[in-house]
Amino acid sequence: MLKRLISNNDLLAMKRACEEKLKSDKVRVYVCMTGCRALGAEEVYGEFQQQVKMQGLEDRVEVVETGCQGLCARAPVMTIDPPGIFYGRVTVDIVPEIISSTILKGEVINKLCYAEAGKKIPHVKDIPFYNKQQKLILRNCGVIDPNNVEHYIANNGYEGLAKALFNLQPEEIIKEIENSGLRGRGGGGFPTGTKWGFVRQAKSDIKYVVCNADEGDPGAFMDRAILEGDPHSVVEGMITAAFAMGANKGFVYVRAEYPIAIDHLECAINQARQLNLLGDNILGSGFNFDLEIKKGAGAFVCGEETALIASIEGKRGMPRPRPPFPAISGLWKKPTNINNVETFANVPLIMQHGSDWYKQFGTKNGAGTKIFALAGNVKNTGLVEVPMGTTLREIVFDIGGGIPGRRQFKAAQMGGPSGGCVPTEHLDLPIDYESVKEVGAIMGSGGLIVMDEKTSMVEIARYFMEFVQEESCGKCGPCRIGTKRMLEVLTRLVGGNGCKGDVEALTEMAHVTKNASLCGLGQTAPNPVLSTIRFFLKEFEELIP
Amino acid sequence: MEGKESSKEIDISRVRGIVSKFTDRDDPNLISVLQNTQDEYGYLPKPVLKEISNLMDIPLTRIFGVITFYSQFALEPRGKHAVKVCSGTACHVKGAEDVKQKLRDELQVREGGTTADYQFTLETVACIGTCFLAPVMMIDERYYGKLTAEKTSEIVGTYTNK
Ligand SMILES: Cc1cc2nc3c(=O)[nH]c(=O)nc-3n(C[C@H](O)[C@H](O)[C@H](O)COP(=O)(O)O)c2cc1C
Ligand code: FES
Numbered sequence: 222m223l224k225r226l227i228s229n230n231d232l233l234a235m236k237r238a239c240e241e242k243l244k245s246d247k248v249r250v251y252v253c254m255t256g257c258r259a260l261g262a263e264e265v266y267g268e269f270q271q272q273v274k275m276q277g278l279e280d281r282v283e284v285v286e287t288g289c290q291g292l293c294a295r296a297p298v299m300t301i302d303p304p305g306i307f308y309g310r311v312t313v314d315i316v317p318e319i320i321s322s323t324i325l326k327g328e329v330i331n332k333l334c335y336a337e338a339g340k341k342i343p344h345v346k347d348i349p350f351y352n353k354q355q356k357l358i359l360r361n362c363g364v365i366d367p368n369n370v371e372h373y374i375a376n377n378g379y380e381g382l383a384k385a386l387f388n389l390q391p392e393e394i395i396k397e398i399e400n401s402g403l404r405g406r407g408g409g410g411f412p413t414g415t416k417w418g419f420v421r422q423a424k425s426d427i428k429y430v431v432c433n434a435d436e437g438d439p440g441a442f443m444d445r446a447i448l449e450g451d452p453h454s455v456v457e458g459m460i461t462a463a464f465a466m467g468a469n470k471g472f473v474y475v476r477a478e479y480p481i482a483i484d485h486l487e488c489a490i491n492q493a494r495q496l497n498l499l500g501d502n503i504l505g506s507g508f509n510f511d512l513e514i515k516k517g518a519g520a521f522v523c524g525e526e527t528a529l530i531a532s533i534e535g536k537r538g539m540p541r542p543r544p545p546f547p548a549i550s551g552l553w554k555k556p557t558n559i560n561n562v563e564t565f566a567n568v569p570l571i572m573q574h575g576s577d578w579y580k581q582f583g584t585k586n587g588a589g590t591k592i593f594a595l596a597g598n599v600k601n602t603g604l605v606e607v608p609m610g611t612t613l614r615e616i617v618f619d620i621g622g623g624i625p626g627r628r629q630f631k632a633a634q635m636g637g638p639s640g641g642c643v644p645t646e647h648l649d650l651p652i653d654y655e656s657v658k659e660v661g662a663i664m665g666s667g668g669l670i671v672m673d674e675k676t677s678m679v680e681i682a683r684y685f686m687e688f689v690q691e692e693s694c695g696k697c698g699p700c701r702i703g704t705k706r707m708l709e710v711l712t713r714l715v716g717g718n719g720c721k722g723d724v725e726a727l728t729e730m731a732h733v734t735k736n737a738s739l740c741g742l743g744q745t746a747p748n749p750v751l752s753t754i755r756f757f758l759k760e761f762e763e764l765i766p
Numbered sequence: 767m768e769g770k771e772s773s774k775e776i777d778i779s780r781v782r783g784i785v786s787k788f789t790d791r792d793d794p795n796l797i798s799v800l801q802n803t804q805d806e807y808g809y810l811p812k813p814v815l816k817e818i819s820n821l822m823d824i825p826l827t828r829i830f831g832v833i834t835f836y837s838q839f840a841l842e843p844r845g846k847h848a849v850k851v852c853s854g855t856a857c858h859v860k861g862a863e864d865v866k867q868k869l870r871d872e873l874q875v876r877e878g879g880t881t882a883d884y885q886f887t888l889e890t891v892a893c894i895g896t897c898f899l900a901p902v903m904m905i906d907e908r909y910y911g912k913l914t915a916e917k918t919s920e921i922v923g924t925y926t927n928k
Contacts, residue, residue, distance in 0.1 A: 259899050259911035293898035296911065439854030439893035477838060478850070478894045480907040518797055518836035521892065535796035537835040596856035596897035603898050634855065670855050670897075684858055688892060694835075 223370070223495040227505040229383045232374070235496075239375035247283045248324050249302050253363060254286040255449040255481055256442070257297035261313070265297050268316040282324055288450020288485075290363035292350055293603035295335060300345060300363070307345045308333035337622065350601050353620050355582065357590050358566050359606045362450035367485050370492040373453040379498060381572030385461045386506040394465040395421055398568070401576035402588030406443075407433055407524075407561030408639065408666045409741075410587075410654040416558060419548035420466040423556035428468035430459055431533070431552065431559045434475040434482070435517055435524035438637030439688065441668035443592040444562035446604050448475070448482035451566070452489035456512065458565030460498065461572055463510045466558055471510065474529055476517040486514060521692035525740050526559045528694070539696050540740035561666065563592060583609035587653035597634075597670035600625050614648040617671055628673040632756070636665025638685045638692075639745030641752025642678065661752040663745075678757040679764060683711035685749040693742060700743025703734030707750060719765040724754060780806055781814045785821045794822060796832055800839060809840040837889075845880045845887040847925050849873070851903040854893030860900040866890065868915040869903075872922055885926065 226232050252266045269284045290298050295309025301323055308319065311333060322328040334341040335348050342348050356362075365372035373379075385394050399414025420428060432455060436444040447455060459471050475483050490512050493499040501509045515533050522528045523538040530552050532538035551557025567589060571579045583589045587609035593616060596602050600622030607616060613633055617623065624630050632642040641662035643650065650656055657664045672681065690704040707730050710723050731747030738744045754761060784802045788794050799818060804810055810833060819826045833839040851866050866877075873881050873888055880887040896902040899911025903918070910921055 256896060256898065256909075259896050259902060259909035296899060436895060437892075439858075440856045440897050441893070442895035442897055445895035478891060478904070515798075516801060517838075518801065519838035519891075520836050532797065533795075535793075535798065535832070537832055539835075594897060596900060597859045602856075602900075637855070668855075668897075670859060672859060676859060681855075681859075684855065692892075 223492060225495070225497040227497060227502075229387050229504060232379060232383055232504060236374050236377075236380075239371040242371065243375050245283070247281055250282060250284045250324070251287045251290070251300045251302065251363065252284060253288065253290045253296070253298050255288045255367075256293050256446065257289075258481070260296045262297040264313050265299070265311050265316065268313045269320075272316055272320055276320065278320070278324075282320070285366050286368075287364060288362045288367045289359075289446040289604050291354075291359070291604045292335065292348075292601060294601050305345045306343050307335060307348060307351075309335060350603075350605075350620050350622065353615065354606050355590050355608050356606050357570055357582065358447065358454070358563060358592060359450070359604065361454065362446060362604075365451070367450050367452055368488045370453060370489070370496065373451070377573060378453055378569075379457055381569035382457050382461050382464075382498070383504060385464060385572050386504060386508060391421060391465045391467065394461065394572070397571060397576045398465075401571045401579045402583075403564065403567050403571065403579070404587065404654065405561055406563035406567070406591070406666065408438075408636065408663065410664070413560065413564055413567075416548060416560075417462060417466055419546070420468070420556045420558040423549055425556050427470075427553075427555045428466055429552045429555055429557040430463045430466065430468045430471040431529070431557055432459055432471070432473040432562055432565055433524060433526070433529060433559055434473055434479075434562045435529065436476060436479075436562075436666070437521040437524040438639075438666055438668045440594060440596050440634070440637055440670045441666050442594045442596075443604065443667045445479050445482050446592075446594075447562050447566050448479070449485050452482075452486045453493070454566045454569055455486070455562055456489050456493050456499070458568035459512065460493075460503065460510055461568050462558060462560070462565065464508050466556075468558065469509050469511070471512045472515050472533055472552075473512065474515045474517060474523070474533060477519060483514060483516065490514070520694070521688075522694045522740070522742050525742060527740070529559065530557065537694075539694050540742070542739060563667070584651065584653045586655050591652070591664070591667060593667045593669045595621050595669050595671070598624055598628065598673040598676070599671040609653045610651040612649050612651050613643060616652070616669065617648070621671070624671065624673050626673075628675065631672045631674050631676055632678065634662075634670040634672065634681065634749075635668070636663035636748070637668050638689050639663060639741065639748055640665045641748050642672070642681070642756060644756040661748070661755050663748070677715075677760065678753050679711065679760050680715050682750045682753040683708070683715050686711050686746070689742065689746040693746070697737075697739035697743060699734050699737035700739065700746065703730055703738070703743065704746055706730055707734070707747065711750070714761065714764045717764070719761075721765060723765060724758070724761050728754060776807070776811050776813055778813055778817050781817050782821065785818060789822065796822065796824060796829065797836075800829075800833065804839060809843050812841075837891075840887075843880070843884065845884050847886050847905055848889060849886050849903060849905050849922070850889045850891045850894065852892070852894050852896070852901060853890045854897060854900075856893075856897035857901040862901040864915050865901050865903065865913045865918050868918045869922070872919050886922075 298309045329343045334343045403413045404410045523532045528538040528540040547557040592606045632644045686708040690708045902911045
């Protein structure tokens, strides 16, 4: 049982105690126990623990389970610190050798090292994938044990919250967030401070704060990684938001396909309750707030905020027209603030360091950093955090290591089924909200799928149309019928039965669906098609006799 | 989780406990009740739904409306293990179709189907957030990455006798 904290001083004392406790001369072995579980991380972790015990090394070696370390392509991964060596594709069999050679003698095992152009790079600090990133939101991810709140607190956890509770008025918090330039990371990019201001001003004795962890875009895993690797940062962001807006109850809507994320978040919420960081009279400030997890039941449209609200209320997750916006009438018709996981995870940093500090990262229109989920035909698939305004080329080639198998880059799909593809000629585009829109895609929530020359772009357009057609909730006609008809044309094209006029028909239907649909799903569903027509018209023409 | 119960032996009393756990609160949430009921029975048997309808005073039609809206709910008994194969973009680009085909062949069912021995139900999901190891699948709550047709059948094999 953790000791209740009843003042800011208690928190400070706990931080000092945690720092002291974590200080040690031991070699730490950080093993990713989240994403890497898909390739046997649990067995590797278990073997390390057992070997350390068997060889009586407990006072020299500590095995720490962590969240995502980013370079997922090399799963299962681990870092040994000191000396800061990164190993990938670790197997149970090689664990004894890692202990005897690397941990005890400092010798590098070459075959486990990351390599670039045939050269082995053992140290994290020398690997371009790592040293070209700017980890603010992911600062703890892969470095701390996400299920141990002492790790979070030793790393300045809940300091931002304490500052908000004791040094700032709610209005001042909102000003700080506004001034920071933080915009929603869920895809829409709406200014977060402005949204909080609406909820703050709404008159009601009951208000809600909701975290959108539905992460429905295929190809996206940023939110999963944050929740699994540093869940307290989201909890802290939500408490701060609730205090600023005067809300006393919050929900996190997590998709059911994320069992590890749900597990770690549950653990974090329980610890926060024990520490009096959730519940009544948080840290002795007089503020009350509690959090509950709602598991999604499997429907993509529930990521849309009004559908999400209906789903939390236990109903069919159908979107409704806005206004009224949730800030005025949301959950059970009360003012409700909805933000994405990554958006909330930005808040503790802004509170702690101030909005001016935060603004030094990123661009004029997009402050801060953005996490991208790099997947598809790229060497270093994984989790990448860079300042806004970083170019696609830097992400795909410098950090991502380029395209495997001597193939050529063709396009990057951004923004999932609401987005579009960015072709080679725009590789030097600095990525932020506006710039990506200008080329017909959207930055979206951060899913970035790299396609090589072998990929048929028409087939990808068909794939997305099939996805949205299946996920269309059927409430409004333009989306229900429009996606169906476009899918028919695209299926015909891919099947070798293209007709004259198909491209024109697709374009027309796309515009109607875009303009007449009720919610964001239908309004953005034609984007992948339009974007493919714009950049890869030739591929369509080849399919039309 | 046991999915084999025929409607004769369904024990309705178990759902009463679930419903009462939720109706005591200020938010008697239908979805949470259904999720817990499905965890308990393995699927949502009709007599149980009628009982929920009575206890919560919600028309059965509305309950069906909610159930059919969400992909997670099943009205038919399901296999002991849920095999969820990803058909998200990253997996699609990396050859998820081969994995799906292998699963269909191996289990002798199509997507949504349950094997005759009620060991497996095959489902497709659009992304399970493990795109970095595409193509991937989940069996129950366990993720499996970098699949090939061979690896897939090996993994399924380890479950056949569990
Ligand atoms: C069809 C559809 C699906 C969406 N899915 C998600 C999602 O999975 N996660 C998310 O954070 N936002 C999603 N959104 C955006 C939300 O409606 C909402 O704008 C967002 O959660 C607000 O948070 P933010 O301002 O912090 O970005 C979706 C929108 C639409 C139209
Ligand atoms: S696309 Fe398959 S896990 Fe994301």
